[in-house]
Amino acid sequence: MDDFLDIPEKAVLAFENITGLTVTVHDKLRVLWPFLAPNRFYHRHAFCQAVKTATKESCYAFEVDDLPEILEAQPEGRVHVCPAGGVECTVPVFWRRRLIAVLFAGIRRPGRALQCAVREPLSPRAVAAAPVLTLAAVAEHEAQLHLELLRQLGARIREWYVEYERRGGDPFGFAAGPAPEPDRRVVILRYVRTQHTKPDVSLGSLAGVLGLSPDRTAHVVKELCKQTFLQLLTECRVRTAASWLRHSSGSVLDIALRSGFGDVSHFHRVFKRQMGVTPHGYRRKAREERRQSAQLGGLPGEG
Numbered sequence: 001m002d003d004f005l006d007i008p009e010k011a012v013l014a015f016e017n018i019t020g021l022t023v024t025v026h027d028k029l030r031v032l033w034p035f036l037a038p039n040r041f042y043h044r045h046a047f048c049q050a051v052k053t054a055t056k057e058s059c060y061a062f063e064v065d066d067l068p069e070i071l072e073a074q075p076e077g078r079v080h081v082c083p084a085g086g087v088e089c090t091v092p093v094f095w096r097r098r099l100i101a102v103l104f105a106g107i108r109r110p111g112r113a114l115q116c117a118v119r120e121p122l123s124p125r126a127v128a129a130a131p132v133l134t135l136a137a138v139a140e141h142e143a144q145l146h147l148e149l150l151r152q153l154g155a156r157i158r159e160w161y162v163e164y165e166r167r168g169g170d171p172f173g174f175a176a177g178p179a180p181e182p183d184r185r186v187v188i189l190r191y192v193r194t195q196h197t198k199p200d201v202s203l204g205s206l207a208g209v210l211g212l213s214p215d216r217t218a219h220v221v222k223e224l225c226k227q228t229f230l231q232l233l234t235e236c237r238v239r240t241a242a243s244w245l246r247h248s249s250g251s252v253l254d255i256a257l258r259s260g261f262g263d264v265s266h267f268h269r270v271f272k273r274q275m276g277v278t279p280h281g282y283r284r285k286a287r288e289e290r291r292q293s294a295q296l297g298g299l300p301g302e303g
Contacts, residue, residue, distance in 0.1 A: 004163070005189050008035045011156045015105070019146055021089075023153070024104040026063065032101065032157075034193035034236055038243045047107045047135060051084040051126045068092070068099060077103075077151055079143045080118040081110055084126035087117055087138050089147045091154040095161050103157075105150050108138035115140055116147075164190070184210060185224040189232070196236040197260040203229045237261060238274045245283045252279045 003010070012023045024043050025032060033041070043052070043063075067090065071077065077091030088106025092099055110117065138146070191209055195201045206229065207217040221229045241259035244250065250258070256267035256279075271279050 004186055005035060005193070007160050008032055008157055009037060009040075011153055011160075012036065012040060015149060015153045019105065019149060021105040021146060022107075023150075026068075026102040026104070028068070028100050028102070031161075033240055033243050034196070038239065038246060041243060042247060043104070045107050047084070047086055047130055051130050053129070063102075063104075068102060071102060072099065077147060077154070078118055079116050079147050080120055082107075083120050083123040084130040085110075085122060086130065086135065087114065087143065089143070089150045091147070091150045093154045093158050095158060100161070101154075101157065103150055103154055105146060107135060108143075109135035111137040111139040111142075113140050114138060114143060116143055184220060188221055188225060192229075192232045192236055196233055197240060197258060199260070199262065201233065201260070233260075234270055234274070238271055241267070241271060241279065242275065242282060245279055246286045255279070 012025070015021070016023055022045050023040065025036060025040050027033060027036075027041060043049070071090065071092040075092060075094060077089065079087065079089050081087055086107040087110050088104055088108070090105070091103045093101040093103065187209065188206065191206050192201075195205075203217055203221075204214050206221075207214045210217055210220070212220065218229060221227070221232070225232060227235075237260045241255055241261070244255040244258055245252075248255070252267075253264045256264045259267070261267035261270070268278060271282070275282055277285065
């Protein structure tokens, strides 16, 4: 029970430790944002950063526009050589016949005997920017093993969605109502993680979901989660804001509002207290990391 909401992060970490690859999650509905570390949602390998710095169009169009449509017809996933020449595995995650996420694992260099990979048309600009020779080569049997393990990771995440729904209702909405005692911690954390961006989220509204008084709810939250309701709420809002700062060009004010903060000054204070840097500083640091990564290029054996 205590580890249920940590399953997505632990499952991704286990895959990375076994394979030495780096997992990237394209969360189509942003449901996983509160459950995975912010750096899981972008291709952070130095190889990818170098390519994206040189030409965003080829990678973005392939990953976001073309690949999801391709995977609709390939639900078991595939190994492919991307437009920049790197090998990666990719697996779609479907829930109720809906594509909710795409998992990527890579990057490697094509080995001489690699046969299973679908080879996408190469982009000359992307290939010129990509430090392919610094990557570890992947053999046929390794690529097949990585793909199967990524399928298992996708299945694990899909099973988590099913259990998530069973314990608390539809992950894309929120079904209110009293929760059984054994599931209270799950319902509390799920409520905070799915509702934290809304202006009307409060201890009182959570009390209504649990069928308890506000005072009793405050005690139960502290007892089961080892944090106060406000601490849980703030932690989730900061995490979401960090993802927006990394993955969007929106203003800090807009991101503060999107993340559930009603006042930008309060957002600045809370974000700096939690992250050790201001929102502007966090965004600058993320951009500098990408720039340095692109300059350094990929390292042998790095996923």
